[in-house]
Amino acid sequence: MPNGQYGQQETSAGGQWYPPEWPDRIRALADGSLTPVEPRRAATVMLLRDTPDGPAVHMLRRRVEMAFAGGAYAYPGGGVDPRDEDHLIGWAGPSRAEWAERMGTDPATAQAIVCGAVRETFEEAGVLLAGESADTVVGDTTGEDWEAARAALVARELSFAEFLDRRGLVLRSDLLGAWARWITPEFEPRRYDTWFFVAALPEGQRTRNASTEADRTVWIRPADAAAGYDKGELLMMPPTITTLRSLEPYGSPSEALAAADGQDLTPVLARATLTDGELVLSWPGHDEFTKRVRLANPGPANGPANGPANPGPANPGPANPGGAPA
Secondary structure (H helix, E strand, O other): OOOOOOOEOOEEEOOEEEOOOHHHHHHHHHHOOOOOOOOEEEEEEEEEEOOOOOOEEEEEEEOOOOOEOOOEEEOOEEEOOOHHHHOOOOEEOOOHHHHHHHHOOOHHHHHHHHHHHHHHHHHHHOOOOEEOOOOOOOOOOOOHHHHHHHHHHHOOOOOHHHHHHHHOOEEEHHHEEEEEEEEOOOOOOOOEEEEEEEEEOOOOOOOOOOOOOEEEEEEEOHHHHHHHHHOOOOEOOHHHHHHHHHOOOOOOHHHHHHHHHHOOOOOEEOEEEEEOOEEEEEEOOEEEEEEEEEOOOOOOOOEEOOOOOOOOOOOOOOOOOOOEOO
């Protein structure tokens, strides 16, 4: 479940998370005593299905007792497995080279990220975007044999590439669309470079709560989920609510999937400043998340605590995409 971006023991500030350790870490980053960790690659999937009232998205609620973003709603997702880079697999839809061009990376990395998205959707929601051929999708995945394979994937006893090979399956990359990219702030101890995808629930499959990190799952219209967030009823982090709202204009999963190629994949990276005893945290292009907090002990450091807010376009060609999950 990689679309979280905040540290442990969060406290509320202005309706959003404010981990108490942030000011010290931001000061340390500003004065050079803190070296940012390299973000890990991750992928998360906004899984959609048709309803009479429009498309609904599948969301998980992180267990409320969890130190990391407990109680927050998120999408199925998690870290990318490096083992999926080198092993060529059955592949349908846009080629690895086309995915690499769209994502601004190399074909092996693109394959690993797309594999991560499909694998995590299977691990956490029981939905598999793969089939025996380029124009088929597996049906019910709730049998004991499927569950054994899913458990082996969760335990990392089996790579996703090996799983597909053993079952003679083809990954249906045409059922996914890259939608957004968010990178955890540089002052965080755990950092992720997360790719958000959109996908439609395949006919014949159904979701279930297969994640050990979630205590409930829901199918909910994006507008209803956003309204719950605005009322303070549903907790979400900036990447989640932003991508959720971006789905609202689309009247069906197919419309959303068709719109994926037009989405901006420029990475979103938070910027932090400490000025005159005030912490200002902002996400460029997303002013609603700007947070200002007066500090009881402001310390000596002033000025920006992050590097460039915009680390560069996400699809300029064979660029280095940076770290990994978020």
